[in-house]
Amino acid sequence: MFRMVRHCILDALQQYIDVCDLNVDIDTEIAVEPPHCKNHGDLYTNAAMVFAKKLKKPPKEIANIICEHLLKIPEITEASIANPGFINIRVNTDTWKLKIGEIIRLGCDYSYTNIYQGTTVNVEFVSANPTGPLHTGHARNAVLGSVIANLLEKVGYIVTREFYINDLGSQIKSLAKSVYLRYQENFGITVPDSTFTDDMYCGEYIRDITAALAEIHHDAFIGKDEAEWLRPFCEFSIARMMDGIKNDLAIVGVTMDLYTSEASLHARGMMDRALTKLMENGDVYGGVLPRPKGISNDEEWEELPQTLFNSTKYGDDVDRVIQKSDGTWTYFAGDLAYHLDKIERGYQRLVTILGADHNGYIKRLLAAVNAMSHGKVQFDVRLYQLVNFLENGVPVRMSKRSGNFITLRDVVDRVGKDITRYMMISRHHDVMIDFDFAKVVECTIDNPLFYVQYAYARICSVFRHYESVFGKVDEAELAICDTACITDELEMELVKALAYWPEQVKAAAIALESHRIPKHLQDIAHNFHALWNKGKTNAELRFIDRNDKESTKARLALLLATKFVIEDGFKIIGVTPMQEMR
RNA sequence: GUACCCGUAGCUCAGUUGGAUAGAGUGUCUCCCUCCGAAGGAGAAGGUCGUUGGUUCGAAUCCAAUCGGGUGCACCA
Helix, strand or coil, rough: HHHHHHHHHHHHCCCCCCCHCCCCCCCCCCCEHHHHHHHHCCCCHHHHHHHHHHHHHHHHHHHHHHHHHHCCCCCEEEEEEEECCCEEEEEEEEHHHHHHHHHHHHHHHCCCCCCCCCCCEEECCCCCCCCCCEEEHHHHHHHHHHHHHHHHHCCEEEEEEEEEECCHHHHHHHHHHHHHHHHHHCCCCCCCCHHHCCCCCCCCHHHHHHHHHHHHHHHCCCCHHHHHHHHHHHHHHHHHHHHHHHHHHHHHCCCCEEEEEHHHHCCCCCCHHHHHHHHHHHCCEEEECCCCCCCCCCCCCCCCCCCECCCHHEEECEEEEECCCCCCCHHHHHHHHHHHHHHCCCCEEEEEEHHHHHHHHHHHHHHHHHHCCCCCCCCEEEEECCEEEEEEEEEEEEEECCCCCCCCCHHHHHCHHHHHHHHHHHHCCCCCCCEEEHHHHCCCCCHHHHHHHHHHHHHHHHHHHHHHHCCCCHHHHHHCCHHHHHHHHHHHHHHHHHHHHHHHHHHHHCCCCCCCCHHHHHHHHHHHHHHHHHHHHHHHHHCCCCCHHHHHHHHHHHEEEEEEEEHHHHHHCCCCCCCCCC
């Protein structure tokens, strides 16, 4: 219905003007939506006013043309113009009700719109350093990334979910050293905590790695030089940490398609490739950077000549160092290499999910991708605000090194996967979340997720009741049953809400905003609960009428469609629907 | 100092990417099960969309200032 109106608008204008000159994206630039005020009809569009600006013609003239076309569509019963150029549309009731059968036939495919037709997109998310288990901040990243990936698939993208492993650098060495210290303890060598320097890791999980190491290698590395044990300890620690991270992801329902390691990029000479690529553009030069404003005057700062990327040309605040004065690569060089790797793998679009603490990093990443892909790859970085973790209103301090942090596993163990996922995505990614353990646990009843779950459980309950009266439900039969008895205002509102669902999924995908999905599910659940309660006072609206199988089937068809849409929404956000909640 | 984000009902947040009379949940008040699940529903009350200008048919939304809060600002990863 929504698409039909959009295409009709496009057709209307094509007769009078060359639409190519307008270059309008009919899916994103005009609104075709249910109006806030019901008096305005079923749908409204602002198309006439949008085009009025582009064509420099009066909105009402354009509105007239569009209305004429809309009225040629048999399903549209009314199309009128309101000041200053809104077009209000009414659609035949039977046409709305056809959606019920359509939803039952299509199931979860109902919300699929192939507007991006197989465009390839890489969604990089989590990418936690393999120096410890995932914590609460990663939980938001993981859930957000996975839902965005699901949404992109809904609009026709071919999605690769990717995790970047930072397995080079000083943090990994610190990890290996920490493991080595604990390893010694397995053989009676006491290591006081003071041996651990600030940059080392002394969480309990280090002992888990150590125990496994000692079992395999026994005391082979005791008393040996660092040069001998550092490399194997790095490799072993990373492998163990990544196993743990993969398990952590699994318990929040996240599966990656690909893990790419920084070390492998290094081994393939990707840093050099990236440097060469930028040199070809003339974006590399040797120079000296000014002292950054952010570091205090007490700190040392040497002005040394280095290899720089001219990132300011692409909107960055300052140019960035690729190679230090001693010729070694910077961390940013690794990211250049990684993003060149992604570009060369042929993705048409890249999406990266990062925590708010990376906000200073976005501009240089955008500059890098823009420069290396010659502006041909669409690149979106989504920042999410940090999760404020509270225990009865008191903020929990977390430090990765001391090992004093709440892990993702802790959260899932206490509140479960579904509540964790729902909490992490039900708010806009730009807004901070207060995640209070005590509240989340004690207020599960108040959690909006349960409101939707309850609607779903009630629907399932009706189906159980139906089967005890009329026998097994035949879904194919429901898909084609006569819906003439569906006439009540609340019933029609539910039908229209279901009809609107694919549009909402599409909009959420285009905006990369996962929080819209739970919001719309709540709206649908609300429509359903209202209808349910109306049946309490008005017996004619009850779903099951023992004396009238035909109208019972029609109402069951509506419920089945509602059930499918909730299932679809839950699938997108990765939550399991509950058949019963007793 | 500077970059990015936030500021909407007592509280927690939406607001479909500039649309019509700004909406939910929660809390307060009043009602609704002889009944398919009351973990629900109907209604009342609650607002200078931080502030001030600007852009236009039209602004919570865009722009410029400004106030308050958050997160960052390496040649470290």
